[in-house]
Amino acid sequence: MLLIALGIGVLAVVVSAILGPKKASRAKLMAYESGNDPEGGGVGTGQRFPVHFYLVAMLFIVFDIETAFFYPLAVAYQKLIPFAFFEALTFVLLLLVGYYYILRKGVLEWA
Amino acid sequence: MPDWIIQLLITLLKGVGVALGLLTTFAYMTLIERRLLARMQIRLGPNRVGPMGLLQPLADAIKSIFKEDLTVTLADKLVYTLAPIIAIGCALTAFGGLPAGPAGSLFGADPWVYNLDAGLLALLAITSMGVYGIFLGGWASGSKYPILGGLRSSAQMISYELGMGLSVLGLLMLVGSTSFHAITNWQANSGWMIMFQLTAFVLFLISSFAETNRTPFDLPEAEQEIVAGYLTEYSAIKWALFQMAEYVNMITASTVMATLFFGGYRGPAFLEGLIPGIASWPFIWLFAKIAAFLFLFIWVRATLPRLRYDQLMRFGWKLLLPVALANTVLTAAIIAFSTGRVRVLLLVLLGVTGVALLIAFSDRMRVLWTAPTVRREDVNLTPARPAGGD
Numbered sequence: 001m002l003l004i005a006l007g008i009g010v011l012a013v014v015v016s017a018i019l020g021p022k023k024a025s026r027a028k029l030m031a032y033e034s035g036n037d038p039e040g041g042g043v044g045t046g047q048r049f050p051v052h053f054y055l056v057a058m059l060f061i062v063f064d065i066e067t068a069f070f071y072p073l074a075v076a077y078q079k080l081i082p083f084a085f086f087e088a089l090t091f092v093l094l095l096l097v098g099y100y101y102i103l104r105k106g107v108l109e110w111a
Numbered sequence: 112m113p114d115w116i117i118q119l120l121i122t123l124l125k126g127v128g129v130a131l132g133l134l135t136t137f138a139y140m141t142l143i144e145r146r147l148l149a150r151m152q153i154r155l156g157p158n159r160v161g162p163m164g165l166l167q168p169l170a171d172a173i174k175s176i177f178k179e180d181l182t183v184t185l186a187d188k189l190v191y192t193l194a195p196i197i198a199i200g201c202a203l204t205a206f207g208g209l210p211a212g213p214a215g216s217l218f219g220a221d222p223w224v225y226n227l228d229a230g231l232l233a234l235l236a237i238t239s240m241g242v243y244g245i246f247l248g249g250w251a252s253g254s255k256y257p258i259l260g261g262l263r264s265s266a267q268m269i270s271y272e273l274g275m276g277l278s279v280l281g282l283l284m285l286v287g288s289t290s291f292h293a294i295t296n297w298q299a300n301s302g303w304m305i306m307f308q309l310t311a312f313v314l315f316l317i318s319s320f321a322e323t324n325r326t327p328f329d330l331p332e333a334e335q336e337i338v339a340g341y342l343t344e345y346s347a348i349k350w351a352l353f354q355m356a357e358y359v360n361m362i363t364a365s366t367v368m369a370t371l372f373f374g375g376y377r378g379p380a381f382l383e384g385l386i387p388g389i390a391s392w393p394f395i396w397l398f399a400k401i402a403a404f405l406f407l408f409i410w411v412r413a414t415l416p417r418l419r420y421d422q423l424m425r426f427g428w429k430l431l432l433p434v435a436l437a438n439t440v441l442t443a444a445i446i447a448f449s450t451g452r453v454r455v456l457l458l459v460l461l462g463v464t465g466v467a468l469l470i471a472f473s474d475r476m477r478v479l480w481t482a483p484t485v486r487r488e489d490v491n492l493t494p495a496r497p498a499g500g501d
Contacts, residue, residue, distance in 0.1 A: 005203035009196035016348035060269040067276040074283035085447040110421035
């Protein structure tokens, strides 16, 4: 399925590259900036971005791993109750401490 | 021919069929969306190309193939070309694992391309790969607006993926399996999941709007704010591939919601009393449910304004995530300490309370409550002091 799906994507791009016109000019190949010459360089030339994106990605890793721990527990839950409930609750409470910390620290505030 | 070659051929055939079917659906989705949006705004929508505009998607497709494909000078050529292929690849692959009917109902073959025991997990994994396509596309474009759009998009998608992943946990606890078949069969026996997990459904719905970059969460491509986000430097077929990926993701999300919360490919059981066997007619029910969800996507697009970025992140992290977690924990408690009718009753109660709390705490409602109500008649139109000084 993945091969077919990727194949369709590649096919579309190739067909378009063959069929489409190719008359590039300097102005056409300029990056969009409301008609001005673009300021600064292109990819990865020292543009700076808010650290928030980095923090969100870090938090995502932490909480996604949390979710990953929950999946096997959820699937086997009916066989493990009531012990599993208290186990999971402890884990959730520990995470909530972390969540409370980042909340008070203002990590989730976007000024 | 040995047996496995025939199996392989059938699978390939089904894969191609699903892919082509999805692409056709995408093409007509664009038409239907334009027509419906027009209806909602008291206009007609495209009705010139072919009868009722039915050839409009074809015209669009041919146009986008024959257009010039530009690559900006500063762009990273390889990644720039690969990004839309990744996006469409992930989108199409995700759909293949969803069952459209019970085993053997597709002229003797199984109505799915691949079937995994960890179906739901695989689906979440594949759809979240789609963020690579968007982010890499934005990064490789070598221009400012695409990078902004790509960053916004990746942050938004990973944030709402948490809510999505957490919201289905209660459902998994009830069913005890991540396979789509087990989930559908469980619902055939016990009733549709939406009765037991209403909060989870609402959370999943909101998350899937954000995951597919649809309004009110379409900040990555907010036209009025950052041009077209990650799509700014894309033209011709590559642009069309990104659009395709978005719409295919929408179809997949609709199918997942139908499968997880609305009984999948089975119809409502109470109709069995009227016409025997109606609930197990293949495909029809699933199509009806998908169509209903797609209509909802379009309806919401015509209704709600876009969120601001800080509102979006605040909603995702401060409301969606805690509510999903609370829903999971409370569902776990209910399953652990109650049985039979009491459990069902408590679950229904939890669902209703959860949704009520979600609405009560959402910003829109708070604004509505705290905003002063001023009627038009009450506004004093004559100024208190005459203009021009005293």
